[in-house]
Amino acid sequence: MESDPNALRDPYKPDMGDSELPDLECAICFCQFNNVFNTPKVLQCKHTFCLECLARMNIKSNQPDTIQCPLCRSYTPLPDLGLPKLANNSTVLSYLPSAMQHVYSIRFNRNKGKLQVKRVPSSVPIHTHTVSQSLDVGMPAGMQGSSGEGRERSLLMTILRTPLCKAFLMSTVAIIAVVLTITIIILQQKR
Ligand SMILES: [Zn+2]
Ligand SMILES: [Zn+2]
CATH class of the missing domain: 3.30.40.10 (Zinc/RING finger domain, C3HC4 (zinc finger))
Structure with missing residues (x-):
């Protein structure tokens, strides 16, 4: 055997x-x-x-x-x-x-x-x-920010999170509002 x-x-x-x-x-x-x-x-x-x-x-x-x-x-x-x-x-x-x-x-x-x-x-x-x-056990290579969509979204998030950009957006909105008001006043005075 x-x-x-x-x-x-x-x-x-x-x-x-x-x-x-x-x-x-x-x-x-x-x-x-x-x-x-x-x-x-x-x-x-x-x-x-x-x-x-x-x-x-x-x-x-x-x-x-x-x-x-x-x-x-x-x-x-x-x-x-x-x-x-x-x-x-x-x-x-x-x-x-x-x-x-x-x-x-x-x-x-x-x-x-x-x-x-x-x-x-x-x-x-x-x-x-x-x-x-x-x-x-670590992250796969090329996983961080590899997809274009993800990167675009994160860029947008960065812009929105930046205080300076936020201030810029707010002031733009304010300027548009002022311009619109002035236009309306001028139009009414012409009547
Ligand atoms: Zn072997
Ligand atoms: Zn081992």
Whole structure:
């Protein structure tokens, strides 16, 4: 039965001795993997990084539908349902404390640059979980003032908010009112 030891090997486990522990730290941020924002996610190249780092990379990338492995440069297409749906590294998870065995359901809001807790695992009692509900991972490049409409609107808002411009508008209205009154008076005197 023990003729082929590789047959039992976890496909996500890179080539390493069976006695060796998998890396429990993310190679990018050196944070310990956990079951919330630092969930270990496996790319197609079998390299594992935490969700937070992948989200930060995805936000800076100009190819939001794929993620490029920072170690081997190969591309992994993102799942239709988003970055958090990438496969978890079950081997790494199995080495985490028993309280971390159930992974939180996370939503990745790329436009807002946020990772948000969508659902707390049922194994975690509500009153004991102290995890923050969302995490900022930076804003996407070119999101600030990129759309022309938004910029025009903000320009208008700036004009309206400037006291000098407001005073100018008010005095224009006053001058028009005065001119109209004078015109009416002149017209009445001509009759
Ligand atoms: Zn990381
Ligand atoms: Zn890789």
